[in-house]
Amino acid sequence: MEPVNTLCQDGESEGGVLAHLEKLEVQMSRSHKKSEELPRVQRDENVLRTKIHELRHLRDKLRAEVKRRQARVKACSANVETNQTAEISEQQVLEKQKENVKAILQAYRFTGLSGKLTSRGVCVCISTAFEGNLLDSFFVDLVMEKPPWIHHHSIPVFIPLEKIAAAYLQSDLQRFLFSLCEYVNAYSGRKYQADRLQSDFEALLTVPLQRNSLCNLLSFTYKVDGRDQSFSFSARLLYEDLTATLPTDVTVTYQGMEASTHWEEHRASHEILFRTKPLHQVFASFSKEVEKLDLSLVS
Amino acid sequence: MAFEAGGSMDAEAREVRALEAEIAALQRRCQELPAPGEKPSGVRYVVPVHPSGSPIRKSCQKLPQSDSEGWESSKDLRSHLGHLKSELSFLSTLTGFNIRNYSKKIEAVTNTEVTEEGTTKVLQRHRLSGNCNMVTFQLEFQVLEIQTKEKLSSAITDLNIIMEPTEYSELSEFACRAEERRDLLMFFQSLHFFVEWYEYRKHTFKHFKEKYPDTVHLPEGACSHCMEIHSTSRPGFELVVVWRIQINEEGKVSPKLDLLTKVPQRALVLDKNRVIETAPSSFQTLLGVLGIEAALDSLIKLLCVGNN
Numbered sequence: 001m002e003p004v005n006t007l008c009q010d011g012e013s014e015g016g017v018l019a020h021l022e023k024l025e026v027q028m029s030r031s032h033k034k035s036e037e038l039p040r041v042q043r044d045e046n047v048l049r050t051k052i053h054e055l056r057h058l059r060d061k062l063r064a065e066v067k068r069r070q071a072r073v074k075a076c077s078a079n080v081e082t083n084q085t086a087e088i089s090e091q092q093v094l095e096k097q098k099e100n101v102k103a104i105l106q107a108y109r110f111t112g113l114s115g116k117l118t119s120r121g122v123c124v125c126i127s128t129a130f131e132g133n134l135l136d137s138f139f140v141d142l143v144m145e146k147p148p149w150i151h152h153h154s155i156p157v158f159i160p161l162e163k164i165a166a167a168y169l170q171s172d173l174q175r176f177l178f179s180l181c182e183y184v185n186a187y188s189g190r191k192y193q194a195d196r197l198q199s200d201f202e203a204l205l206t207v208p209l210q211r212n213s214l215c216n217l218l219s220f221t222y223k224v225d226g227r228d229q230s231f232s233f234s235a236r237l238l239y240e241d242l243t244a245t246l247p248t249d250v251t252v253t254y255q256g257m258e259a260s261t262h263w264e265e266h267r268a269s270h271e272i273l274f275r276t277k278p279l280h281q282v283f284a285s286f287s288k289e290v291e292k293l294d295l296s297l298v299s
Numbered sequence: 300m301a302f303e304a305g306g307s308m309d310a311e312a313r314e315v316r317a318l319e320a321e322i323a324a325l326q327r328r329c330q331e332l333p334a335p336g337e338k339p340s341g342v343r344y345v346v347p348v349h350p351s352g353s354p355i356r357k358s359c360q361k362l363p364q365s366d367s368e369g370w371e372s373s374k375d376l377r378s379h380l381g382h383l384k385s386e387l388s389f390l391s392t393l394t395g396f397n398i399r400n401y402s403k404k405i406e407a408v409t410n411t412e413v414t415e416e417g418t419t420k421v422l423q424r425h426r427l428s429g430n431c432n433m434v435t436f437q438l439e440f441q442v443l444e445i446q447t448k449e450k451l452s453s454a455i456t457d458l459n460i461i462m463e464p465t466e467y468s469e470l471s472e473f474a475c476r477a478e479e480r481r482d483l484l485m486f487f488q489s490l491h492f493f494v495e496w497y498e499y500r501k502h503t504f505k506h507f508k509e510k511y512p513d514t515v516h517l518p519e520g521a522c523s524h525c526m527e528i529h530s531t532s533r534p535g536f537e538l539v540v541v542w543r544i545q546i547n548e549e550g551k552v553s554p555k556l557d558l559l560t561k562v563p564q565r566a567l568v569l570d571k572n573r574v575i576e577t578a579p580s581s582f583q584t585l586l587g588v589l590g591i592e593a594a595l596d597s598l599i600k601l602l603c604v605g606n607n
Contacts, residue, residue: 017329021322048311055318062325069332094376101383105390107401107427111487113394117386122393132455132481134442174393178491185484246549 017062024054109137112181121148126181128188130245131278135188140180148173158214159183160242182243189245190215196280204283206232216242218279221255224266224286231263232256237274250274395491398429406441418447422456431487432494434470437461440483455481469493473546485550492552496544500524500554503592504542511599526595530602537561538578538598556591558582558598 028051108114115124121144128135141151147170155161164183168176197220198209207221216239223232232255237247252271254263273282391397406422421444428437441457458481460474470493477486504526508515513531517523524543530536539559546552558579567575585594 017326021326045311048315052311052314052318055315055322059318059322059325062322062329066325066328066332069329069334073332091373091376094373094380098376098380098383101380101387103403104398104401105383105387107398107403107425108390108394108396110425110427110483111394111396111398112484113390113396115390115393117382117389122389124393127484129455129482129484132458132483134453134455174395177393178488181488185488244549244551 017058017065020061021058024058028054112185113177120144120151124177126177126184128185130189130192133192135192138184140177142173155180155184156187156213158212159187186241186243186245187215190239193245193279194218197283200280201283204286207234214242216240218247222283222286224270229262231266233267233270235270235274237279245278247275395494396429396431396487398427400426400428402426418445420445431490432498433464434490434494435463436490438483438486440481455483457481458483458486460486469544469546473550476548477550482550489546489550489552493544493546496552496554497522500542500544503595506592507595507599511603514599514603528599528602535561535563536566536602538602540595540598554591556582556586 028047105114109125109127112127112129113124114127115122118141121142123139123141126138126140128137138154138156140153140155142148143151149169150161150165153161159180160183161180164176164179168179194209194211194215197205201222202208204222204224205220206223209218209220211218218237219235221232221234223230234253234255236249236251238249239246240248250271252267252274254267256263270282273285277285402425404424406424423442423444425440425442426438427440428435430436437460439457439459440455442453443456444451444453458478460478462470462474465471473489473493474486477483477489501521504515504517504523505521507526508517514528516527516529518525518527525539525541528538528540537560539561541557541559543555543557544552545555560575560578562570562575570576582594582598585597588594589597
């Protein structure tokens with residue numbers, strides 16, 4: 001019987017396997033003749049068992065050989081295929097990478113600062129939001145020379161851009177951008193609150209909302225229904241800190257003539273409310289039971 | 300007996316026939332595949348074999364068309380990709396945010412819901428991860444876009460934030476607040492300022508440690524949140540400056556420095572002018588007047604005087 005190793009090593013492996021089978025057949029016929037002396041049934045049984053044993057052995061060898069050859073073919077053809085399709089799959093890879101990078105660049109707008117490189121520098125886009133509501137975007141087109149300067153921009157005129165630029169643009173670009181972000185974002189947030197007040201709670205405003213373009217000075221008169229009566233209040237909100245979306249100074253005054261024991265409590269609590277909660281949310285809470293609200297806040 | 304023998308003989312005979320058939324099939328297979336000495340001819344498809352031994356005549360891998368219409372050539376792609384990568388690198392340096400992974404999915408469920416008056420709603424799911432200096436973040440959020448006749452409005456309807464490292468309690472509190480308000484922008488902006496202050500604190504403490512190596516001790520190493528000032532001439536006298544970085548309700552980041560004194564009992568008794576007692580509040584005044592660096596410097600010099 002030929003040893004297993006030769007199946008792999010020489011080119012006559014196929015011949016080796018077939019020759020092996022031939023040898024097996026010869027062996028079987030020999031053993032068949034030999035076992036003719038034994039009782040027929042036993043002889044046949046022995047023969048079969050031996051044959052099965054041999055056949056299994058051969059089958060396992062063939063299985064292994066087929067596996068080996070298949071693996072080789074796969075490896076070789078993979079190489080050839082790789083060479084042929086190398087260029088195309090490289091394109092696919094590059095294309096995928098490109099889409100990936102593009103997507104990440106887009107994702108930067110969620111951080112508030114994104115941008116595109118230009119021939120002279122970068123065009124930075126400042127995205128604003130207020131409590132999850134995505135609002136306007138503004139851009140600043142920078143020329144990256146030493147020192148950098150602003151080519152053009154869409155920042156509203158009432159934002160102190162020149163002041164911020166004078167302070168940081170030449171020395172610390174990152175600081176300039178984040179500082180500008182603070183101002184622009186806060187303005188956007190204040191504007192959003194004022195807009196929401198006007199659109200959602202027009203019914204409650206007896207004197208319409210008055211505001212400046214920076215939305216840091218608001219005044220309005222509103223009525224609130226109490227337990228027995230309704231109160232009319234005038235509010236003046238001043239946002240001295242331009243990087244904040246809550247007012248620094250709140251004055252609520254009572255507008256009625258009638259003497260009332262309750263109005264002072266309400267007035268005081270409203271002042272606190274306006275100072276601590278976004279404007280439209282304060283009005284939203286007015287729609288709910290006024291009493292519960294006041295008592296809990298005044299204490 | 301004969302019956303049994305016949306039965307077992309049939310089983311064995313069946314097995315022999317089965318084995319012979321399998322061997323024959325394997326031999327055919329062997330013949331198809333090139334022997335180890337041969338080279339496979341050209342490109343061959345890897346043909347899968349059915350368990351019975353007969354090959355499945357079906358190519359398992361289709362080569363893509365090699366026409367390049369609509370595809371940029373590799374060279375163009377490479378340069379385009381290079382440009383995009385440098386843009387990304389620039390943005391990353393400029394903002395301090397390094398976004399490494401991002402994916403967006405349009406929700407199939409409430410995809411484009413066309414309601415009355417022609418308003419459409421689109422729900423997007425975003426996944427974003429990256430780092431800002433030593434803080435790594437993983438975000439998952441949903442954006443709901445509502446398009447009415449008048450305008451398009453977008454709002455974040457769900458926000459999940461995972462941040463590492465977790466030992467900064469101020470940061471984890473802040474992340475919770477941002478999640479509650481779905482204020483993704485505030486998260487990023489405040490994170491930037493927090494990291495800035497963190498770096499400044501680290502830099503300042505390191506500076507003082509280098510300048511006064513015997514007097515200044517940083518119990519937690521470079522990233523310590525407190526600085527101990529020891530008097531080498533008077534052991535037992537210690538000043539501890541605790542420097543916390545706070546993030547308030549609105550997301551504003553600010554430093555909070557406090558002075559703690561560690562002084563032997565006897566010294567306290569001798570302190571008629573109650574200097575030690577008033578030290579913490581005096582320190583606050585000092586901070587207001589001189590600023591952080593100068594205030595710390597003068598404080599250290601105070602204890603160093605005894606050292607000379």
